Amino acid sequence: MSNLLILPIIIPLLTAVFLIFFKKYILVQRWISVISVTATLVTSIILVEKVKNDGIQTLDVGSWPAPFGITLVSDMLSALLVTATSLIALCCIIYSFRSIGEGRERNYYYPVVQFLIVGVNGAFTTGDIFNMFVFFEVMLMSSYVLLVIGGTKIQLRETIKYILVNITSSALFVISVAYLYSVVGTLNMAHISERIAEVNQPAILTVLAVLFLIVFGLKGAIFPLFFWLPGSYYAPPAAIMALFGALLTKVGVYSILRTYTLFFYHDTGFTHELLMILSLLTIVLGSIAAVAYKDMKKIVIYNIIIAIGVITYGIGAMNTDALTGSVFYLIHDMVIKAVLFLLVGLIISITGANSYDKFSGLIKHYPLLGWLFFISVLALAGIPPLSGFIGKILIVNGAFSNGDLVGGLIILISSLFVLYSLMRVFINGFWGDPEGSKKKESIRMGTYLFPVIILVGTAVAYGVFSEYVHMYVSQAVEVIENPEMYIEAVLQK
Amino acid sequence: MEVLMSILIGLLFACAVYLMLSKSLLRIIIGTGLLSHGAHLMLLTMAGLKRGTVPLLGENALFYTDPVPQALILTAIVISFGVTAFFLVLAYRAYQELGTDNVEDMKGTE
Numbered sequence: 001m002s003n004l005l006i007l008p009i010i011i012p013l014l015t016a017v018f019l020i021f022f023k024k025y026i027l028v029q030r031w032i033s034v035i036s037v038t039a040t041l042v043t044s045i046i047l048v049e050k051v052k053n054d055g056i057q058t059l060d061v062g063s064w065p066a067p068f069g070i071t072l073v074s075d076m077l078s079a080l081l082v083t084a085t086s087l088i089a090l091c092c093i094i095y096s097f098r099s100i101g102e103g104r105e106r107n108y109y110y111p112v113v114q115f116l117i118v119g120v121n122g123a124f125t126t127g128d129i130f131n132m133f134v135f136f137e138v139m140l141m142s143s144y145v146l147l148v149i150g151g152t153k154i155q156l157r158e159t160i161k162y163i164l165v166n167i168t169s170s171a172l173f174v175i176s177v178a179y180l181y182s183v184v185g186t187l188n189m190a191h192i193s194e195r196i197a198e199v200n201q202p203a204i205l206t207v208l209a210v211l212f213l214i215v216f217g218l219k220g221a222i223f224p225l226f227f228w229l230p231g232s233y234y235a236p237p238a239a240i241m242a243l244f245g246a247l248l249t250k251v252g253v254y255s256i257l258r259t260y261t262l263f264f265y266h267d268t269g270f271t272h273e274l275l276m277i278l279s280l281l282t283i284v285l286g287s288i289a290a291v292a293y294k295d296m297k298k299i300v301i302y303n304i305i306i307a308i309g310v311i312t313y314g315i316g317a318m319n320t321d322a323l324t325g326s327v328f329y330l331i332h333d334m335v336i337k338a339v340l341f342l343l344v345g346l347i348i349s350i351t352g353a354n355s356y357d358k359f360s361g362l363i364k365h366y367p368l369l370g371w372l373f374f375i376s377v378l379a380l381a382g383i384p385p386l387s388g389f390i391g392k393i394l395i396v397n398g399a400f401s402n403g404d405l406v407g408g409l410i411i412l413i414s415s416l417f418v419l420y421s422l423m424r425v426f427i428n429g430f431w432g433d434p435e436g437s438k439k440k441e442s443i444r445m446g447t448y449l450f451p452v453i454i455l456v457g458t459a460v461a462y463g464v465f466s467e468y469v470h471m472y473v474s475q476a477v478e479v480i481e482n483p484e485m486y487i488e489a490v491l492q493k
Numbered sequence: 494m495e496v497l498m499s500i501l502i503g504l505l506f507a508c509a510v511y512l513m514l515s516k517s518l519l520r521i522i523i524g525t526g527l528l529s530h531g532a533h534l535m536l537l538t539m540a541g542l543k544r545g546t547v548p549l550l551g552e553n554a555l556f557y558t559d560p561v562p563q564a565l566i567l568t569a570i571v572i573s574f575g576v577t578a579f580f581l582v583l584a585y586r587a588y589q590e591l592g593t594d595n596v597e598d599m600k601g602t603e
Binding site for chain 1: 513518521525528529531532533535536538539540541561562565568569572573575576579580583584586587590591596599
C-alpha cells in the first residue's frame, strides 16, 4: 500500500479533529488519544520494516510527478524518527492522565498534543522545503498552546519570549526559502540537491547554508542561539516538558542533518567546520551550565543542549562513523530526555522542591523510582551496556579518524560532566536520611511509572541489542552519505 | 525594479529589528508584523518581477507571472496571521495577569 507513509501524519490529524468535538468528555479524550497514538506507533513500525525491505518509500501527493507536486519521502532515518516520536508521545500521554490536571484536560490538551505529533511526524517525512516550513509551523503553533495552557504567570511570561524567538526564526526560514528559490528555482528537496550539484555550490549557496544553519539552529538550540530554551522549557508541567525536550529541538537537528547532507555537501570546508566549532562550543557551554545549577529541571534542560552539540558535531564531521553515531545518538537522546523529564517531574511532585538539596533519602520509600533514575542517568552518560554508549563512541571515533583530537576529547570529557550533573541529584536526593520526603499515599505510582518503565526498557534494549539496531541505522546512513539514492527514489530515474 | 524592492525590504527589516528590540510589548508585535511583511515581499521579489499577466488561464496571454511564489506567500500570510492573533491575545492576557507591558519587568522565576 503506497499510502502507508502518510498514515503517521493523517492518524493524529484526524484524531485531533475528532477530539475537538468531545471537549467535556475526559475519558473519551484519554482513550481515543491512546488508541490513536498506538495505531500511529504500529503503522510507523510497519513503515520501518517496509523501508528496510523495499528501500526508500515515496508518495507523490495527488499523483503529480516529483518536482511539481509535494512528495512525501520516508527513508530509514525519517521512519526511525517517526517511530521514536510515536513511542514518546504514547508514553507522555499516559503520563499526563494523572499529572496534567483536569483543567487542562478539559481545554483541548489532548487535541493539541495530537497536532504536535502531526507537525513533528510531518517535518520528518516531507520531501519539500516549503512543506517543511508549514509542518514546522503546525508543530510550533501547538507548542505555543501547550506552553501556555493553564495560564500561570510564569507560563505567560515565558511563552511571550518563546513565541517571539520562533516568529523571528520562521521569518528567517521564509527568507531562506525565497533566496533558495531564486537560486535553484525549485522547492522539491531532491530536485534542489540535483540542481545544486549541477552548479557545484557557488558562494551564494554557502551563504544560504549558513542562513539555514541559523534558522534550524534557532529551533534546535545550538550555540549561540540556545538562549531562549532554558527559560521556556522551565515553565510547563512535566509531561509537556518531556514532549518538548524529546521532540522539538530534535526536529531542528534533523533539518540540519538533512540540509547539510543533501544540499550543501559540495564545499564542506567552511560550513561543516563552522558547524563543528559551534557544536563544540554548545557542548562546553551546556556542560558548564549543567554543573552550575541545583535546580533539577535546569540540569536536565542544559543536558539537552549538551546532547544537541554532540549530535551536530557528528553531522559536521561527515564520515561514516560520525554520521552513524549521530543517528544512534539522536534516537537514544529523544528517548532518554523524555525519561528524565518524566522522572524529574515525578520527583518534584513527590517532594515539592525543585532543587535537589532540599530533600534526601527518597530511595527508602520509592526504590523503583530511584533505580529507574539511576539506570537512565547511566544510559544518558553512555555507560557501555546502555543506549548512550554506541552513539558517542562512534562520534568520538569519527572525530579521531578526522584527526580532530580536541573535538573528540571535549565530547569524552562532556560525558563526565553529564554523569556528574545528574549523579549529584541521585546522591543528594536519593541517599541519606529520609527527611523532607515523607511517603505520600496520594500519589499512585503505577500510572506514573508505567510509561517511564516502557521508555527505560526501550533505552536498555536499544543499548543491549545495538547490533540489531545497527542494521537499520546503517541503512539510514547509507542514504545520508549517498544523496543520489534519495534523488533517484524521489525523481524516479 | 528588483533593486528598488530590495531597498524597501531592507528598510522594513531594519524597522522590524529596531521595534523588536524595544521595551514595550505592543511595539514588539508591530515589529513582527513588519518582519512578516518584509519576508512576504521578499518571496515575491526573489522569484523575479518580470512583466506578464496575472496567472489566470482565461487571460490567454503569452507570458504569465510565476504562480508558485504567490501560493507560497498566501500560505505564509495566513500562518503569520494566525500566529499574530495568538500573540496579541497572549499579550492581552499577560497584561491582565502580570500588570505590565514592559518586557524588562517580565523577569523572575515564579
